[in-house]
Amino acid sequence: MTHAAAHYTSTGLDNKKLAFWAFIGSECLLFGSLISTYLVYKGRSVVGPTTQEILNIPVTSVSTFDLLMSSLAMVLALAAVAKGDKLWARFWLGATAFLGLVFLGFQFYEFTSFVHEGLTLKTNLFGSTFFVLTGTHGAHVAVGVLWLLTLLVRSFQRKLGPEKALNVEIAGLYWHFVDVVWIVIFTVVYLIQ
Amino acid sequence: MGTNTHAAGRSGLWSWITTTDHKRIGILYGVTAFVFFLIGGLEALFIRLQLAKPENALVSAETFNQLFTMHGTTMVFLAIMPMSAAFFNYIIPLQIGARDVAFPRLNAFSYWVFLLGGLFLNASFLFGAAPDGGWFGYLNLTSRQYSPGINIDFWVLGLQVLGIASLAAGFNFIVTIVNMRAPGMRMMRLPVFTWMTLVTQIIVVTAFPVITVGLVFLMFDRFFGTTFYSVAAGGDLLLWQHLFWLFGHPEVYILILPAMGIVSEVLPTFSRKPLFGYAVVVYSGALIGFMGWGVWAHHMFASGLGPIADSVFGATTMMIAIPTGVKIFNWLATMWGGQIRFTAAMLFAMGFIAMFVIGGLSGVMHSSPPADLQQTDTYFVVAHIHYVLFGGAIQGLFAGIYYWFPKMTGRLLNEKLGKVHFWVMLVGMNLAFFPMHFIGLLGMPRRIYTYRAELGVADMNLVSTIGAHIIAVSLLFFIYNVWRSWRKGEVAGNDPWGGATLEWTIPSPPPEYNFTVIPEVLSRLPRWSVTQMKAIPDVPPEPIHMPGGSYWPVVAAVGIIGMASGAVAHTLWIVLASGALLVFSIFRWAFEPFEV
Amino acid sequence: MSAEHASERAHPGTGTYLAIAAVLFIITLVEVGVFYVPAFKPVLAPVLLVLSGLKFALVVMFYMHLKFDSPLFRLIFTLPLLLALGVGIALMFLFGAFGLGS
Numbered sequence: 001m002t003h004a005a006a007h008y009t010s011t012g013l014d015n016k017k018l019a020f021w022a023f024i025g026s027e028c029l030l031f032g033s034l035i036s037t038y039l040v041y042k043g044r045s046v047v048g049p050t051t052q053e054i055l056n057i058p059v060t061s062v063s064t065f066d067l068l069m070s071s072l073a074m075v076l077a078l079a080a081v082a083k084g085d086k087l088w089a090r091f092w093l094g095a096t097a098f099l100g101l102v103f104l105g106f107q108f109y110e111f112t113s114f115v116h117e118g119l120t121l122k123t124n125l126f127g128s129t130f131f132v133l134t135g136t137h138g139a140h141v142a143v144g145v146l147w148l149l150t151l152l153v154r155s156f157q158r159k160l161g162p163e164k165a166l167n168v169e170i171a172g173l174y175w176h177f178v179d180v181v182w183i184v185i186f187t188v189v190y191l192i193q
Numbered sequence: 194m195g196t197n198t199h200a201a202g203r204s205g206l207w208s209w210i211t212t213t214d215h216k217r218i219g220i221l222y223g224v225t226a227f228v229f230f231l232i233g234g235l236e237a238l239f240i241r242l243q244l245a246k247p248e249n250a251l252v253s254a255e256t257f258n259q260l261f262t263m264h265g266t267t268m269v270f271l272a273i274m275p276m277s278a279a280f281f282n283y284i285i286p287l288q289i290g291a292r293d294v295a296f297p298r299l300n301a302f303s304y305w306v307f308l309l310g311g312l313f314l315n316a317s318f319l320f321g322a323a324p325d326g327g328w329f330g331y332l333n334l335t336s337r338q339y340s341p342g343i344n345i346d347f348w349v350l351g352l353q354v355l356g357i358a359s360l361a362a363g364f365n366f367i368v369t370i371v372n373m374r375a376p377g378m379r380m381m382r383l384p385v386f387t388w389m390t391l392v393t394q395i396i397v398v399t400a401f402p403v404i405t406v407g408l409v410f411l412m413f414d415r416f417f418g419t420t421f422y423s424v425a426a427g428g429d430l431l432l433w434q435h436l437f438w439l440f441g442h443p444e445v446y447i448l449i450l451p452a453m454g455i456v457s458e459v460l461p462t463f464s465r466k467p468l469f470g471y472a473v474v475v476y477s478g479a480l481i482g483f484m485g486w487g488v489w490a491h492h493m494f495a496s497g498l499g500p501i502a503d504s505v506f507g508a509t510t511m512m513i514a515i516p517t518g519v520k521i522f523n524w525l526a527t528m529w530g531g532q533i534r535f536t537a538a539m540l541f542a543m544g545f546i547a548m549f550v551i552g553g554l555s556g557v558m559h560s561s562p563p564a565d566l567q568q569t570d571t572y573f574v575v576a577h578i579h580y581v582l583f584g585g586a587i588q589g590l591f592a593g594i595y596y597w598f599p600k601m602t603g604r605l606l607n608e609k610l611g612k613v614h615f616w617v618m619l620v621g622m623n624l625a626f627f628p629m630h631f632i633g634l635l636g637m638p639r640r641i642y643t644y645r646a647e648l649g650v651a652d653m654n655l656v657s658t659i660g661a662h663i664i665a666v667s668l669l670f671f672i673y674n675v676w677r678s679w680r681k682g683e684v685a686g687n688d689p690w691g692g693a694t695l696e697w698t699i700p701s702p703p704p705e706y707n708f709t710v711i712p713e714v715l716s717r718l719p720r721w722s723v724t725q726m727k728a729i730p731d732v733p734p735e736p737i738h739m740p741g742g743s744y745w746p747v748v749a750a751v752g753i754i755g756m757a758s759g760a761v762a763h764t765l766w767i768v769l770a771s772g773a774l775l776v777f778s779i780f781r782w783a784f785e786p787f788e789v
Numbered sequence: 790m791s792a793e794h795a796s797e798r799a800h801p802g803t804g805t806y807l808a809i810a811a812v813l814f815i816i817t818l819v820e821v822g823v824f825y826v827p828a829f830k831p832v833l834a835p836v837l838l839v840l841s842g843l844k845f846a847l848v849v850m851f852y853m854h855l856k857f858d859s860p861l862f863r864l865i866f867t868l869p870l871l872l873a874l875g876v877g878i879a880l881m882f883l884f885g886a887f888g889l890g891s
Contacts, residue, residue, distance in 0.1 A: 007789070010374040013859055015295045019368045021862045022398060025869035026360065030402035032873025033436065037406070037421070039877065040884040044427040061821045068817065068844075072810040075852050079803060121419050125427050128419035132409065150780075169854075176852045180845050187841035191824050192834045371861075399869050403876075435880060486872060490883070502883055 020170050024177050031181050034136060035188060038129040045124035051193045054119055056110065063106035064186045067141075070099035071179045074172045081155075082165040090155050093168075096175065097148040100141055107138045130189065137185060140178045147171050203705070211742030213297035214705060218304050219283030220601065223594075225308055226275035231668070232315070233267035236260045238665060241625075241658040247646040257642035258325035259344070263315075265328030266348070269448065270355050271311045273582065276590045277451035278307075281366055281390050283601055287696035287703065288384045290375025290712050292739070295368040297789065298746050298782060299361050305750035306358035313754055314351035317344065324348035327640060329441065330411070332422040332433045337415045343761055349412050350757040356401050356408075357753060363397035366390060375695075377714035381475070384694045385468060388475045389454030392482040393447050399486075400443035407436030416760070431496060438489040446485040448582060449549075450478060452589025453520060456542045459592045460524055462692050463539035464531025467718055470523040477516035477523075484513045494562045495569045503562040510560035517553060521546060536690075537611025541592035544619055548584025552577055555630065573633030579626040588618075591671075598675075599689045603701045604682030610674040618667035624660025628653035693718035698729055709733040740789055745782035749775055801851055809851050816840050 009015060042051075077092030111131070114120075119127045151171055154160045160168070212218060240260050243251045252260065282300065286293055294300050317323040322344045326335040335345045370391045374383070383391075410421035411433065420426035422433055461468045468474060490498060490506040498506075524546055533539070555577035559565045568574060591614075599605045632650045644650065688697040697720055699708060709730050716722035755771025801809075820840050823829045829836060850856040855863055881887065 009372040010378070011372055011859065011861060013372065013861065015368050015372055018372055018861075018865075019295065019364050021865045022364050022367050025865050026364075026398040026402055028866075028869045028873045029399050029876075030406060032877055033403045033406035033439075036877040036880045037410070037432065037436075039886070040432065040880055041428070046425070046427040057821065057824060061817065064817055065814065068813045069810065071813075071848060071852050072806060075806045076803065079800075079806075121413070121417055125420055128410075128413070128421055128426075132413060132419065132421075136409075173853055176848050180848050183841050183844050183848070187820070187837050191820060191837050399872060429884065432884075435883065439876060486876070498883065 014166060016170060017166065017173075020173055024173065027177065027181075031137070031184075034129075034133045035184065038133050038189060041125040041129050045126045048124035048127065049114075049117060049119045051126060051189075054114055054117055055190055055193065056113075057190060059106065059110065060186065060190050063103050063110075064182065066099050066106070067103050067179050067182050070096050070103070071176050073099060074175045078165065078168050078172050081160060081168045082162055084162045086155065089160065089168075090152060093148055093152045093155060097145050097152065100145040100148065100175075104138060104141055104145070107134065107141075111135075133189070134185065137178070137181055140181070144171075144175050144178055147174065208742065210747055211301075211744045213293070213301050213740060213742055213746075215282045215286050215293050215297065215300060216601070216703065216705075218300055219279045219281075221304050222275050222282055222307070223279030225304075225311070226272055226279060229267055229271035229311055230276070233264050233272050234665060234668070236264035236267065238661055240264060241661040243642060244644070244654050245658040246655065247648075247651050248643050252642070254642040255325065258327075258640070259318075259323035261640055262324045262327055262348070263318075266314065266324065266352075267311075268582070269328060269444070270352070271307075271314070273448050273586050273590070274359065275307055277393070277448075278303075278362060280386070280451065280455065280590075280593050280597065281362070284597060284696060285366065285369060285387055285390060286373070287600075287699065287707060288387050288694055289370065289373060289378055290695050290708060290714060291369065291373040292707050292711075292737075293789070294365050295373055295789075296365050297740060298743050298787065299365050301743070302746035302749055303358045303362040303365070305747050306354060306361070306753055309750050309754040310351055310354035310358060310757075313354060313757055314347060317347035317351075322347065324351075329437055330433075331437075332411070332430045333424065335411065336422060345411075346415065346761045349408050349415070350760055353405065353408055353412075354753055354757050356405055359397050360401050363394040363401070366394045367398065370394075375711050375714050381472065382714060382717040384454075385457035385471065385474055385478075386451070386454035389450045389457070389478050392478050393450045396443045396447050396450075396482050396485065400440045400447070403436055404440035407433060407440070410436070416763075431493070434493050434496060435489070438492045439486075441492065442489040443482075443485045445581075446481055448586050449589075450482065452545065452586040452593075453478065455589045455593040455596070456524065456545050457520075458692075458694070459538050459542040459596050460527050462596070462690050463534045463536055463542075464528045465534075465691070466527055466531035467693070467721070468523065469526035469529075471717065474520055474523050477519045480516040481513065484509065484516070488513055491560060491562075491565070494565045507560055507562050511557065514553065514557050514560070521550060521553075535612075536595070537606065537608055537615055538592045538595035538690075540612065540615045541588045541595060544615065545585055545588045545592065548580055548588060548622070552580030552582075552584055555580065568633065570639050571633035572629040572637050572639060575639055576626050576629035576633060579622070579629070583622055583626065591615075591618075596690070597696075598678070599685030600696055600701045600703075602679055602682070603685055604678050604680075605685050605689055606674050606678045606682060610670050614667050614670040614674065617670065618664055621660050621663030621665075621667055625657050625664060626660070628657050628660075632657070688720070691720075693721040695719055705739050706733065706737040709737075738788065740787055743782070743785060743787060745778050745785060748778040749782065752776075752778055800857070805851065809847055813844055813847060816844050 007015070011018070073092050073096040077089060077096055080088035080092055114127075119130075121127055121131050148171060151160060151168060154164075209217060209221070212221075239252060240257070243249050243257055243260075282294070314324070320343065322342050324330075324347055325344050326340060326348065330345065330348060333339055335348075370383070370387055380388075410419070413419040414421050414423065420428050422428050422430055424430060457468055457474060487509040488506060490502060491510045494503060494506075528543075555573065559568055559574065559577065595606055595611055632653050635648065635650055637644055637648060637650050637654075644654075685701045687700055689701075690697070695712060695714070696703075698712065709732060712719070712726055712729055715724045715726050719726050752771050752773075752775030755774060756768050759765070759767025759769075759771055820837055823833065823836055823840075849866070855866065
C-alpha cells in the first residue's frame with residue numbers, strides 16, 4: 001500500500017477514511033434492503049420449514065458471541081499496530097481472522113444442516129430471504145477475513161508499522177460494521193421470530 | 194523548471210488505456226457517451242418509424258420490445274449518466290482548484306467498467322437477444338418462466354456491472370468535492386455545478402444499493418430458482434416495483450441535477466450577472482435530492498396500493514415541485530436585468546428552462562393519483578419523460594458541451610452551427626414529443642408495437658416521427674461542428690466567455706497538473722469579485738509530481754465483465770477464472786507504488 | 790491540518806475496550822435469556838430492539854471510534870442509516886405490517 005502521507009485535505013480528514021465511511025453508509029442501504037425484504041416476507045411462506053422449526057438459537061448465540069469477541073480482537077490489533085507492538089499486532093490480527101473463520105464455520109454448519117432438514121434457497125420465501133441475507137453477510141465476513149490475513153502477511157513482511165495504522169483502522173471499520181450488521185440480523189431474524 | 198511526471202507517455206493508445214488523468218477520463222466518458230447516445234437515438238428512430246402509421250410492419254413485436262427496452266436503458270445508463278460524468282471528471286477538479294480527483298485509479302476503473310458494461314449490454318444484439326422487458330424490467334414478465342431466453346440475463350448482469358461503475362465514481366467524487374478543495378474554497382463558495390454533483394453522488398451511493406438488491410433477487414430467481422418474485426410461493430410482484438422505483442426515482446434526479454448545475458453556470462456567465470439566490474439554489478438542490486426518496490410509489494399509482502399510500506405519495510410528489518420551481522425562479526431572476534449574450538450555450542440553457550417547465554407541468558399532473566390513473570402507461574407519460582429528459586437533461590448537457598468544449602480542446606465550437614443545431618433541435622423535439630400528450634390522453638398505451646387507425650392517433654404519430662428525424666438532422670450539424678472545430682476551430686484562450694469560476698483561470702486545454710500553483714480562493718466568484726485572488730503564475734515555481742498511469746483498473750474491469758459474461762453463458766469456470774483475475778488485480782492495484 | 794490529527798483524539802484505552810466487550814457479552818446473554826423466558830413474550834420485540842440498538846451504538850461509538858472522531862463521519866453514517874430505517878419502515882407499512890394497507 002502507498003505510504004500514509006499527510007496530504008493536505010479540506011477537512012483535515014484522510015481521503016481513504018472519508019471514502020470508507022461513505023462506503024459504510026452505502027452498505028447500510030444494501031443490508032437495509034435485504035433485511036427489509038426479509039421482514040416484509042416474514043410469515044408468508046406457503047410451504048416448508050418455518051423459523052420456529054429450524055433456527056437454532058443456542059448455536060447461533062455462540063457464533064454471535066464469537067463475532068462480538070472478534071471485534072474486541074480487532075480494536076486490540078489496531079492499538080498494537082499503532083503502538084508499533086509487532087508481536088501483539090500479529091497476534092490480535094490473527095485472532096480476529098481466526099474468530100472470523102470460526103464464524104464462517106458456524107455459518108457453514110448452519111447452512112448445511114438447514115439443507116439437510118429441507119430448507120434450501122428454493123424451498124420457500126423464508127429459504128430465499130434467509131440464505132441471501134445471511135449469505136451476503138457471510139460473503140462480507142469472508143472478504144474481511146481475506147483482508148485481515150493480507151494485513152497479517154504484510155506485518156510479517158515488516159510493512160505494517162505504526163505509519164500504516166490507518167490501513168488497519170479502515171479494515172477495522174469494515175470489520176466492526178460487518179459485526180454490527182450481524183447484531184441486527186441476529187435480533188431481527190433469530191430472536192424476533 | 195517544468196513538470197516532473199512519471200507518466201507512461203502522454204501519447205499513443207497505451208497512454209489512454211492506462212491514464213489516470215481526470216481530463217482524459219472525462220474525454221473518454223464524453224466520446225463514449227455520445228456514441229451510445231447516437232445508438233439510443235437510432236433505436237428511437239426505428240421505434241418512431243414503426244409507429245409512423247397504424248398497423249405498420251417495419252419490425253416485429255419482439256424486435257420492437259427490444260428497441261424500446263434498449264432505447265430507455267441506453268439513454269439513461271449509457272448516455273445521460275456518462276455524459277454528466279464526462280463533466281464531473283473534467284470540470285470538478287478545475288472548479289475546486291485541485292490537481293485531480295481523490296482516487297485517480299478508481300476513476301479510470303469507473304470508466305472502463307462503464308465502457309465494458311455498455312458493450313456487454315449491446316453485445317446482446319449479436320445474439321438476437323437484446324433485453325426486451327422494458328427499462329424497468331417488471332415481474333413476472335422478466336421471470337425465467339415468461340422470459341426464458343438470455344435477454345433479461347443480459348439486462349440484469351449489465352445493470353449490475355454499470356452499477357459498480359457508478360458507485361465507484363460516487364465515492365470518488367464525494368471525497369474529491371468534500372476533501373480536495375483549494376484553500377479558501379468553502380462549501381458555500383463552490384460553483385453550483387460542483388454542488389449539484391455532490392448531491393447527485395450522494396444519491397448514487399444510497400440509491401444504487403437498493404436496485405443492486407432487487408437485481409440480485411431477480412438474478413437468483415432466474416439462475417437459482419429462488420422465490421423472491423414467485424407468486425406461487427407467496428411472493429409479491431410489487432416487491433420488485435418497490436425496490437426498482439426506490440432506486441428509479443432518485444435516479445431521475447441523478448439524471449437532472451447535473452444538467453441543472455450546468456444551467457446554473459451558463460446562465461450567469463452569459464447574463465454577466467451572478468446567480469440569483471445562490472444559497473437558495475444550493476439548498477433546493479439538496480432538498481430535491483433528499484425529498485426524492487419520498488416519492489417513489491407515484492410510479493405505482495395503478496398497482497393497487499390503497500388510498501393511504503396513494504394519498505401520501507401524491508402529497509410528497511406535489512411537494513417536490515416546490516424546490517424545483519424555486520430553482521426556475523432563481524434562474525429567471527438571474528437573467529432579468531442582465532446583459533444577455535445569446536451564445537449557443539446560453540440558448541441551450543434557456544431552452545432547458547422552457548422545456549423542463551413543460552415537462553414539470555405534466556409531472557405535476559401525474560402527481561394526482563386519480564388523474565394519473567388515466568395518464569399512466571400511456572404516451573402522456575412518454576411526453577413527460579422526454580420533455581424533462583430530452584428537453585431538460587440533454588439540452589443542459591449540450592449547454593455544457595458548448596460552454597466547456599473550448600476549455601477541453603482549446604478551440605471554440607462554431608457559434609452559427611451551434612445556433613442552427615439549437616433551433617432545429619428545438620423544433621424537432623417539440624414536434625416529436627408535444628403530440629404525445631394528446632396521443633396518450635386519447636388512449637394510446639406505451640410500449641405497443643402498433644395501433645389501429647380507429648384510435649385516431651395516426652396523424653399525430655406521423656408528426657412525432659417527423660420530429661424525431663428533425664432531431665437527428667440537428668445532430669448532424671453538431672457532429673460536423675465538433676469534427677471541424679476540434680482541430681480548426683477559433684482558438685479559445687483561457688477564458689473565452691468571461692466566466693467567474695476557477696476553470697477559466699488556467700489555459701485551454703489545461704496542463705496535466707491543472708494549476709501551476711494551487712490557488713487561494715477569496716470569494717464565490719473568483720474571477721468576478723472585487724477582491725482579486727493572486728494571479729496564477731504561468732509556469733510552476735517548482736516541479737509538480739503527477740502520478741503516472743496504471744493498467745490495473747482496466748484489468749480489474751475485464752475481470753468484472755468476464756464474470757458477467759460467464760454468468761450469461763451459464764459457464765461457471767469463466768465466472769471463477771474472471772473472479773480470480775479480479776481479486777488478483779485488486780491486490781496488485783493495492784500494492785502498486787502510486788503516489789497521488 | 791494534518792490528515793492524522795483528526796483521528797488521534799481521545800483514544801479509549803485497552804481497559805475501556807475490554808469493558809465494552811464485557812457489556813456486549815452481557816447484553817447478548819440478556820437477549821438470549823429474554824428470548825427463552827415466556828413472560829417476556831408480549832414485549833419481546835421492543836425489548837430486543839432496544840438491547841440490540843444498545844449493542845449497535847456501543848460498537849459504532851467506541852470500536853468504530855465515531856464518538857471521538859470528526860462529526861462529519863457521524864453525519865456520513867447517520868444519514869444513510871436513517872434513510873435505510875425509513876425505507877424499511879415504509880416498506881413494512883406498504884406490505885401490510887402494523888395492520889395497515891394492502
